[in-house]
Amino acid sequence: MRVVKTVAELRQQVKVWKSEHEKIVFVPTMGNLHAGHLALIKHAHTFGDKIVCSIFVNALQFERDEDLQTYPRTPEQDIEALESEDVDLVFMPEHDEVYAEKHKPKNVIPKHPINQELCGEYRPGFFDGIVEVVARLFDMVTPDVAVFGEKDYQQLVIIKLLVEDLSLPIKIESVATQREEDGLAYSSRNAYLNPQERTKARHLHAALMHVKTQIESGFKNFEALEQQAMGQLSLAGFQPDYVAIRDAVDLGNPAYATDSIVILGAAWLGKARLIDNLLLQMR
Numbered sequence: 139m140r141v142v143k144t145v146a147e148l149r150q151q152v153k154v155w156k157s158e159h160e161k162i163v164f165v166p167t168m169g170n171l172h173a174g175h176l177a178l179i180k181h182a183h184t185f186g187d188k189i190v191c192s193i194f195v196n197a198l199q200f201e202r203d204e205d206l207q208t209y210p211r212t213p214e215q216d217i218e219a220l221e222s223e224d225v226d227l228v229f230m231p232e233h234d235e236v237y238a239e240k241h242k243p244k245n246v247i248p249k250h251p252i253n254q255e256l257c258g259e260y261r262p263g264f265f266d267g268i269v270e271v272v273a274r275l276f277d278m279v280t281p282d283v284a285v286f287g288e289k290d291y292q293q294l295v296i297i298k299l300l301v302e303d304l305s306l307p308i309k310i311e312s313v314a315t316q317r318e319e320d321g322l323a324y325s326s327r328n329a330y331l332n333p334q335e336r337t338k339a340r341h342l343h344a345a346l347m348h349v350k351t352q353i354e355s356g357f358k359n360f361e362a363l364e365q366q367a368m369g370q371l372s373l374a375g376f377q378p379d380y381v382a383i384r385d386a387v388d389l390g391n392p393a394y395a396t397d398s399i400v401i402l403g404a405a406w407l408g409k410a411r412l413i414d415n416l417l418l419q420m421r
């Protein structure tokens with residue numbers, strides 16, 4: 139496994155692989171890898187030949203400097219984990235390498251109203267920062283396929299829009315959320331939970347499951363279900379930002395004829411802001 143820090147080294151290796159007709163699969167991460175990331179990499183192997191993984195803590199998607207400073211960084215452990223998952227290349231650039239003017243993609247990056255909704259409403263600039271870095275990384279890696287987790291569902295929808303808007307020849311694949319035994323979705327931010335909070339954390343998944351079960355049994359007053367779930371989370375000790383039931387394709391308000399919906403939730407528990415979602419087929 140090669141570990142490279144510069145765009146020049148990355149491009150040189152990718153060029154060799156492309157000349158050998160290898161299909162390149164890209165898994166972007168911010169490091170501190172957990173079972174969720176490892177599932178992305180396992181799936182990545184099924185989508186192509188050479189796996190490129192990036193580890194880059196993107197300052198542009200952090201609202202508060204404090205959060206950026208304390209974001210867990212475990213580079214040695216990450217490299218070891220990627221090595222054992224047969225990753226071919228790890229790209230670990232510094233901030234100035236990614237954001238060098240010469241590495242700005244030529245395409246103008248579009249901004250959609252959905253960037254300001256749901257998590258975007260509570261974390262201003264968050265999705266603009268993600269779109270900016272993903273567009274740059276796509277331009278550097280030029281993968282055939284890129285893999286993202288469904289846990290960050292809004293991010294996944296926004297990245298699909300980016301690829302569509304820029305007509306990038308990249309197939310976006312998604313992998314189902316990986317969960318601990320009690321239902322809590324794996325996340326680097328779970329490290330901020332103290333033992334008591336960790337015990338309570340399962341209530342986020344439970345609240346969304348409760349919404350799902352009620353919809354499945356025919357209850358269709360979505361607004362009432364969202365409010366009920368928010369109340370349930372507050373009672374369990376969370377400070378909920380939102381629970382929202384949306385169309386799974388574009389995150390719009392679900393129309394009567396919607397095929398699939400997604401139930402999304404974001405809530406603070408102590409210092410951790412947890413997010414989760416559940417998909418539901420309507421027919």
Ligand code: PAF
Pocket residue numbers: 166167168194196199268271272290293
């Ligand atoms: O999902 C993440 O880890 C990040 O948002 C990403 C896609 C690597 C961009 O920094």
